Amino acid sequence: MSLSATPTIPLAARIAGIGLIGPGLDDWTAARAVLAGEAALEPATTRIPAPDLLPPAERRRLGAVVKLAISVGLQAVRNAEADAAQLATVFASSGGDGANCHAICETLAGEDRLISPTRFHNSVNNAASGYWGIATRAMAASTTVSAFDGSTGAGLLESFALLADGNEPVLLVIYDHPYPAPLAATRPMPDAFGMALLLVPPAQGEGPLLTLSGFTDAAPDTLADPALEAMRREIPAARALPLLGRLARGEAGTVVIDYLDRLGLQLALTELAA
Amino acid sequence: MTPLFLSHYTATSCIGTGLAATRAMLAAGRSGLGHCDFETVTLDTWIGRVPAVEDVELPPALARYRARNNQLAWLGLQQDGFINAAHAAVARYGAQRVAVILGTSTSAILETEIAYRRRDPATGALPAEFDYRGTHNIHSVSEFVRAAIGAQGPAWVVSTACSSSAKVFAAAARLIATGLVDAAVVGGVDSLCLTTLYGFNSLELVAATPCRPYDPTRNGISIGEAAAYALLERAPAELPDDAVLLTGTGESSDAHHMSSPHPQGLGARLAMEGALRTAGLAPADIGYINLHGTGTPANDAAEGLAVNTLFGSGTPASSTKGATGHTLGAAGGLEAVFCALAFTDGLIPGSPGTDTVDPAIAIHYERTPRRAALHHVLTNSLGFGGTNCSLVFSRAGGASR
Numbered sequence: 001m002s003l004s005a006t007p008t009i010p011l012a013a014r015i016a017g018i019g020l021i022g023p024g025l026d027d028w029t030a031a032r033a034v035l036a037g038e039a040a041l042e043p044a045t046t047r048i049p050a051p052d053l054l055p056p057a058e059r060r061r062l063g064a065v066v067k068l069a070i071s072v073g074l075q076a077v078r079n080a081e082a083d084a085a086q087l088a089t090v091f092a093s094s095g096g097d098g099a100n101c102h103a104i105c106e107t108l109a110g111e112d113r114l115i116s117p118t119r120f121h122n123s124v125n126n127a128a129s130g131y132w133g134i135a136t137r138a139m140a141a142s143t144t145v146s147a148f149d150g151s152t153g154a155g156l157l158e159s160f161a162l163l164a165d166g167n168e169p170v171l172l173v174i175y176d177h178p179y180p181a182p183l184a185a186t187r188p189m190p191d192a193f194g195m196a197l198l199l200v201p202p203a204q205g206e207g208p209l210l211t212l213s214g215f216t217d218a219a220p221d222t223l224a225d226p227a228l229e230a231m232r233r234e235i236p237a238a239r240a241l242p243l244l245g246r247l248a249r250g251e252a253g254t255v256v257i258d259y260l261d262r263l264g265l266q267l268a269l270t271e272l273a274a
Numbered sequence: 275m276t277p278l279f280l281s282h283y284t285a286t287s288c289i290g291t292g293l294a295a296t297r298a299m300l301a302a303g304r305s306g307l308g309h310c311d312f313e314t315v316t317l318d319t320w321i322g323r324v325p326a327v328e329d330v331e332l333p334p335a336l337a338r339y340r341a342r343n344n345q346l347a348w349l350g351l352q353q354d355g356f357i358n359a360a361h362a363a364v365a366r367y368g369a370q371r372v373a374v375i376l377g378t379s380t381s382a383i384l385e386t387e388i389a390y391r392r393r394d395p396a397t398g399a400l401p402a403e404f405d406y407r408g409t410h411n412i413h414s415v416s417e418f419v420r421a422a423i424g425a426q427g428p429a430w431v432v433s434t435a436c437s438s439s440a441k442v443f444a445a446a447a448r449l450i451a452t453g454l455v456d457a458a459v460v461g462g463v464d465s466l467c468l469t470t471l472y473g474f475n476s477l478e479l480v481a482a483t484p485c486r487p488y489d490p491t492r493n494g495i496s497i498g499e500a501a502a503y504a505l506l507e508r509a510p511a512e513l514p515d516d517a518v519l520l521t522g523t524g525e526s527s528d529a530h531h532m533s534s535p536h537p538q539g540l541g542a543r544l545a546m547e548g549a550l551r552t553a554g555l556a557p558a559d560i561g562y563i564n565l566h567g568t569g570t571p572a573n574d575a576a577e578g579l580a581v582n583t584l585f586g587s588g589t590p591a592s593s594t595k596g597a598t599g600h601t602l603g604a605a606g607g608l609e610a611v612f613c614a615l616a617f618t619d620g621l622i623p624g625s626p627g628t629d630t631v632d633p634a635i636a637i638h639y640e641r642t643p644r645r646a647a648l649h650h651v652l653t654n655s656l657g658f659g660g661t662n663c664s665l666v667f668s669r670a671g672g673a674s675r
Contacts, residue, residue: 263426
């Protein structure tokens with residue numbers, strides 16, 4: 001496998017915590033069993049919990065997209081027993097809150113164009129990042145990146161670069177939620193999927209070591225299970241499932257993740273615990 | 275951080291399509307705002323509209339990206355030879371070695387707003403020609419610009435509301451530092467749409483008059499549109515004295531509220547402190563601060579407090595939003611270019627629309643443009659959701675203290 005570009009500084013992090021919510025996969029514990037082949041994937045619609053961290057008044061304002069992002073981020077932070085208030089964050093999603101966008105566009109197409117203030121402040125693409133900050137009191141840098149179907153790759157690149165720059169932990173949250181009709185016809189997505197990785201500098205923690213080796217034009221890794229492979233292909237936020245599969249099985253090795261045309265990300269997983 | 279060279283830059287906003295018109299308007303302290311005549315909007319407000327954006331033709335190969343935001347992106351690319359400089363960088367470094375990282379808040383949502391008016395009455399379906407990926411999707415502008423300049427390196431959009439296109443400078447600097455790329459096209463493109471005009475109106479944050487940053491009678495923003503770009507490269511060993519460098523970046527979160535700033539400006543202060551720290555500078559080194567200064571009572575008060583806490587009341591500062599309006603996701607990029615012009619033209623921009631300065635805000639606010647020799651300047655971009663970014667730019671001839 002040849003690399004078309006390699007970093008000139010080490011881009012490596014320990015995975016201190018993982019969060020996952022997807023169709024039939026309620027959390028990382030459940031997903032790990034499925035990805036390791038110890039349990040079958042039971043077909044089910046993605047169940048998105050209401051994050052317990054925000055006060056009820058604030059929680060009522062949240063769209064499903066933001067609930068997904070916050071819930072999956074909290075899973076990773078709690079799995080690592082980390083302090084969310086201290087973490088820099090990278091949010092990556094292929095689109096914003098489709099349901100909220102639909103409601104705004106419908107209002108704007110009507111006679112009375114009165115948008116509710118809550119609708120408007122939920123319309124920013126960084127709504128998940130904003131509510132995360134309010135919920136966790138985290139004042140560190142937070143960013144929101146998007147690259148259509150390559151959003152997982154963009155999130156990983158930005159996270160590794162941020163971690164190398166600051167030598168501080170970075171929480172990466174990747175999430176996508178289907179759009180309602182009529183937008184759904186133009187951007188079909190079968191269901192919601194979110195994942196989070198708490199990445200810490202190699203010397204600062206324990207856990208598997210993940211290295212970003214560089215760009216490659218090799219084909220992305222796929223999954224043997226047809227249902228999981230469909231999830232990877234059809235939901236951009238699930239593009240890193242082959243990496244999570246290796247983590248679930250405790251298997252060192254390299255993984256190629258879809259980013260942009262002829263620009264896949266090659267990652268290497270080492271130092272997994274027995 | 276290792277300073278990066280802004281080898282080329284350009285700006286298009288309501289004060290000028292390209293740098294020549296822009297610098298003339300900045301030097302004259304004039305505003306480009308006009309009463310709202312956009313689309314079917316019936317609000318009594320002022321906007322910063324770029325003339326004839328809707329008439330811009332895209333090359334046939336990029337026709338699927340036709341949308342106001344990408345038309346504005348294309349118009350901006352044509353100015354000051356920027357697209358030629360980007361092509362040259364692609365040729366010099368290799369297509370995969372040039373990244374495209376842009377900021378926008380709404381991308382081309384206008385196309386979706388219009389498509390919703392033209393839904394099939396029976397089925398509710400959007401018109402068949404509606405192209406989600408080419409227009410509405412937030413990444414559409416970075417995909418479009420990447421294709422337009424022939425780059426094949428990493429690309430993404432940062433969308434953190436009004437700090438979007440300041441944060442792209444920080445993201446690009448980090449990416450160049452990894453060694454995966456040699457150069458990056460950064461900047462921001464945001465265009466007028468109904469969502470932001472009616473949305474800010476619902477928050478009672480749009481003014482019925484041209485905005486008046488830091489004026490005691492300020493009562494809201496004027497929404498504008500802009501396309502601004504910079505080509506960032508590693509600084510060569512030898513640079514002319516008037517070359518412009520990115521020397522510091524600072525990012526923070528308010529962790530306070532979705533649509534109002536931390537009342538003490540704590541997030542803004544953290545971002546400014548971060549930018550000074552990475553630049554290796556003290557507050558006294560900064561010769562001019564381009565304020566976020568939107569003209570809402572809460573923003574200006576909080577930012578003013580943060581600036582006073584860190585800089586006292588001696589550092590010249592102004593907001594240029596009375597000239598351009600608040601160009602939202604493009605504001606950081608646009609004001610970064612204004613900072614570059616401040617060095618090359620030796621000019622501190624004024625604040626059209628500001629008649630008197632709020633006596634409750636203890637900073638050195640400049641209402642009218644004035645000549646000054648500058649070595650280091652700082653610009654603030656403070657976004658919805660409490661996402662903040664400050665950047666420090668330095669003149670190569672005065673980069674060390």
